Amino acid sequence: MDQILGQVLRNAVWERLDMLADLANRADSESLVSVARSELPRLTEGWRAMLSAHEPDERGDCPTCSTRWHRCKAPCSVWQVAHEHLVAGGLAPQRVLRRPWRRNKSAMPSQSRGPKPSPAETTGRHALLPQVATR
Template identity: 80%
Template sequence: MDQILGQVLRNAVWERLDMLSDLANRADAPSLVSVARSELPRLTEGWRAMLRAHEPDVRGDCPTCSTRWHRCKAPCSVWQVAHEHLVAGGLAPQEAPRGRGRKRSPLPAQATHQTAADTQGRHALIPQAPAAAR
């Protein structure tokens, strides 16, 4: 039951983000101003709440990402993504360190989400089988 509720919650968040992206790409100027005034404060407060949960403790560990057996040093991936998207977002994507053989995507999570949504239906509660398996 928790998995279904979690999936419903995730779907609602993805759908809200999709709606805001669509508005940003298609709305006229007066609509954009209205959306910006109502949504930017909510989005910035959401980022602040999430980042507060990932503030390093006195040992320099992220209390949210750390477990009893594995300590996650700050900055954790949440802070790294926040910096990438909120501060360094205008910078060109950088080449991955040698040996990895691929470039970093400027929006890794979004790109993965959009690809799955485009090929399998947007926010399915039941994961679809890969196209090759059908």
């Protein structure tokens, strides 16, 4: 059940990001101003909350990315991606991170998430978990 809820949560986030990207690319100036006023504070607060969880501890390790057996030194990949997208923009060299969430920047958002699901597995543009056998 947690896996299904997790997939629903991830799909909702991808859908929201796709919607905002579509608005940024297609909306008129007046609509863009309205969206920016409502969404930019939410997005910046979201970034702040996520980055707070990845602040280095007293040893310089990321408490969120570190495990009991493997310590992740700061800056972790979350801080690196934040810097790349929020500060460096298109000027930062593109590194390939070994993370499943890393999206191919050259592909469209809906094309970068692996193989195409069957029609029975889709809702909107996002794949849902394959049907789970009931007990």
